[in-house]
Amino acid sequence: MSHSFEKICQLLKEHNYKLTPQRITIIEMFLENRDQHLSAEDVYDLVKQEAPDIGLATVYRTLEMLAQIGVLLKMDFGEGRLRYEFSEGVHHHHHLICVQCGNVSEVEEDLLDLMEAKIEEEEGFTIIDHQVKFFGICKKCQDNNI
Amino acid sequence: MSHSFEKICQLLKEHNYKLTPQRITIIEMFLENRDQHLSAEDVYDLVKQEAPDIGLATVYRTLEMLAQIGVLLKMDFGEGRLRYEFSEGVHHHHHLICVQCGNVSEVEEDLLDLMEAKIEEEEGFTIIDHQVKFFGICKKCQDNNI
DNA sequence: GTACGTGCAAATTGTTTGCAGCGTG
DNA sequence: CACGCTGCAAACAATTTGCACGTAC
Numbered sequence: 442m443s444h445s446f447e448k449i450c451q452l453l454k455e456h457n458y459k460l461t462p463q464r465i466t467i468i469e470m471f472l473e474n475r476d477q478h479l480s481a482e483d484v485y486d487l488v489k490q491e492a493p494d495i496g497l498a499t500v501y502r503t504l505e506m507l508a509q510i511g512v513l514l515k516m517d518f519g520e521g522r523l524r525y526e527f528s529e530g531v532h533h534h535h536h537l538i539c540v541q542c543g544n545v546s547e548v549e550e551d552l553l554d555l556m557e558a559k560i561e562e563e564e565g566f567t568i569i570d571h572q573v574k575f576f577g578i579c580k581k582c583q584d585n586n587i
Numbered sequence: 588m589s590h591s592f593e594k595i596c597q598l599l600k601e602h603n604y605k606l607t608p609q610r611i612t613i614i615e616m617f618l619e620n621r622d623q624h625l626s627a628e629d630v631y632d633l634v635k636q637e638a639p640d641i642g643l644a645t646v647y648r649t650l651e652m653l654a655q656i657g658v659l660l661k662m663d664f665g666e667g668r669l670r671y672e673f674s675e676g677v678h679h680h681h682h683l684i685c686v687q688c689g690n691v692s693e694v695e696e697d698l699l700d701l702m703e704a705k706i707e708e709e710e711g712f713t714i715i716d717h718q719v720k721f722f723g724i725c726k727k728c729q730d731n732n733i
Numbered sequence: 734g735t736a737c738g739t740g741c742a743a744a745t746t747g748t749t750t751g752c753a754g755c756g757t758g
Numbered sequence: 759c760a761c762g763c764t765g766c767a768a769a770c771a772a773t774t775t776g777c778a779c780g781t782a783c
Contacts, residue, residue, distance in 0.1 A: 459782050461738060481773080496740040501773060517665040521748080522772060537712050548710060552702050557721070560694055565726035566683050572720045575703070580711035605757050605762060627748080642765040647748060667773080668747060738781075745774070755764070 444527050446472060449512055456510050466492050467503045471513070471527065478516055478524040478545055518545055518574070535573040546579070590673050592618060595658055602656050612638050613649050617659070617673065624662055624670040624691055664691060664720070681719035692725070 449468050453460055470487050471479070479487070485500045504525050507513040514528040518536070534547045557568050595614050599606055616633050617625070625633070631646045650671050653659040660674040664682070670691075680693045703714050 457737090459737060461782070463739075494740075498741080498774075499739060502738085515665065517663050519661070519663045519669075523665075537706070537710065546710075546712075548706055552698055553719075556698050560683070560721065564683065564692075564694060565729070566692075566721070566723050567729060568721050568723040570722045572718075572722070573699075574718045575706065575712070575714050576716045576718070577712050577714040583711065583713060603762090607757070607763060609764075640765075644749075644766080645764060648763085651749095735781105735783100737783100739779080741777095743774105743776085746772085748770080748772105750769070751767095753764105753766100755762105757762080758760100 444472070444512060444529055449507075452510050452512060458506060458510075463488075463492065463495050463499050464503055466495070467500065468507075468512075471507075471525075475527060478518075478526050480522050480524050482522070484525070516572070535575065537575050537577065537579065548575075590618070590658060590675055595653075598656050598658060604652060604656075609634075609638065609641050609645050610649055612641070613646065614653075614658075617653075617671075621673060624664075624672050626668050626670050628668070630671070662718070681721065683721050683723065683725065694721075 446468065450460055453464070458464075466488050467484060470484060470491075474487070477483075481497070481501050481504055484504065485495070485497050488495055488500065504513060508515050508525065511528055513525045516524045516526060516536070518524060537546045537548060553571060553573070557571070560566055561568060592614065596606055599610070604610075612634050613630060616630060616637075620633070623629075627643070627647050627650055630650065631641070631643050634641050634646065650659060654661050654671065657674055659671045662670045662672060662682070664670060680695050683692045683694060699717055699719065703717070706712055707714060
């Protein structure tokens, strides 16, 4: 079910991508930070600790490639920059974005199957994926506001 | 219910914003294109036909201002640019984004109230707004693919 | 060995800002 | 007539691209 290092390497091979040290480091980084939504710059900073010579462009290219083959999912939280996370289980978690502190957390709730079925039927639109974002005030901020 | 020119002007006054020709032109443009999701550049191109001297920065500033006072809603379809639409009824329509042609259309379906109630209860997260995007292939593209 | 991958720097793109002059209320 | 608003150009920030060199297969 979940992504493993081996499975991802396998995917690269299938798509005729080479397994370079830089790519390996980036993939390991994501495996060690499964729960995070990392921006390109975040990845760059993290990876630089392991491999100081890596270039930012390489990070961008690798993230794009991993998104293309379905390992990562591009997420846009409206900050003017993209974030990346493992694509697994995308259909069953949504994001809670706190408009005060900017923190992004996840919920597992998903009642969208009904909606999808209706849309496919009524609009003739074949749904591949969905993204749901709830904007509001997280518990922490609410507590701080008192 | 729906935005009218008068109501928007009223809102500007309430917020101590002046009613300049540029702002009027931009508001009229949106009223004439209620069904569209316009980017700043789109608005600039449209408005330039009426008022060739307008500056792109003015468009950006006006869109930001209209979003601030709640007339427009900033939408992010992950294209690396923001789009704007009237904010009315935001809770009751969602976006269908075709991954082939990039066309964005709307659906009225909304079953998220249940989900919101559950999230507020279980996570203590107070929801202000939500955005739902469905990615897939629109009817037109499906027909073209045959 | 060769095509793909890399680092670097420069280019692009969307958006923001500083400023002197203009126009609304 | 004051202050907010404008156009212009320059500044910014995230991302992309061109290119000569390096390296996985």
